[in-house]
Amino acid sequence: MFDEVSSLLLDTSFIVGLFYGDKSTIDKVYDVLPALITVDHLYINNYIMSETLTVLSQRIGKKKARESLEFISGQRVDLIDILRKTEDLAFDEFFKIERKDISFVDVMSVLQAKEKSIGGVLTLDKHFGYLGKKYGVKIFAL
Numbered sequence: 001m002f003d004e005v006s007s008l009l010l011d012t013s014f015i016v017g018l019f020y021g022d023k024s025t026i027d028k029v030y031d032v033l034p035a036l037i038t039v040d041h042l043y044i045n046n047y048i049m050s051e052t053l054t055v056l057s058q059r060i061g062k063k064k065a066r067e068s069l070e071f072i073s074g075q076r077v078d079l080i081d082i083l084r085k086t087e088d089l090a091f092d093e094f095f096k097i098e099r100k101d102i103s104f105v106d107v108m109s110v111l112q113a114k115e116k117s118i119g120g121v122l123t124l125d126k127h128f129g130y131l132g133k134k135y136g137v138k139i140f141a142l
Helices: 010-019 023-039 046-060 063-074 084-094 104-115 128-135
Strands: 007-010 041-045 077-080 120-121 139-140
Touching: 007 104, 010 023, 010 046, 010 063, 010 120, 041 046, 041 104, 046 063, 046 077, 046 104, 063 077, 084 104, 104 120, 104 128, 120 128, 128 139
Parallel strands: 007 041, 007 120, 041 077, 120 139
Antiparallel strands: none
């Protein structure tokens, strides 16, 4: 599945799916885990981390949310900061997009993947396909 990419940015929806969700969501996430072994570099950014902590703390509590992020950081997933120029570009681009199902973090993440030459974004959110086409970033939507 990921043979053609050496790096991936993990979206909030994918990370949350590791620790919380219905059976269908959890099955999708766990089915792809063995394929991640072929990817050299896995990343999240500080906005994805913030979003993930917020969602998980609301669903499973703060203690388990913290344990979940600590687990992720121990699994060769690197945290990369968003550059100010990427934030500024994302801010401008976000308001040009009329679709309501796309968040500011989604736009910023795709722009960061493009800027850092990250091979793609792994997500459970289908609307990332639109962003991938718009900005020329490979999207792996489960």
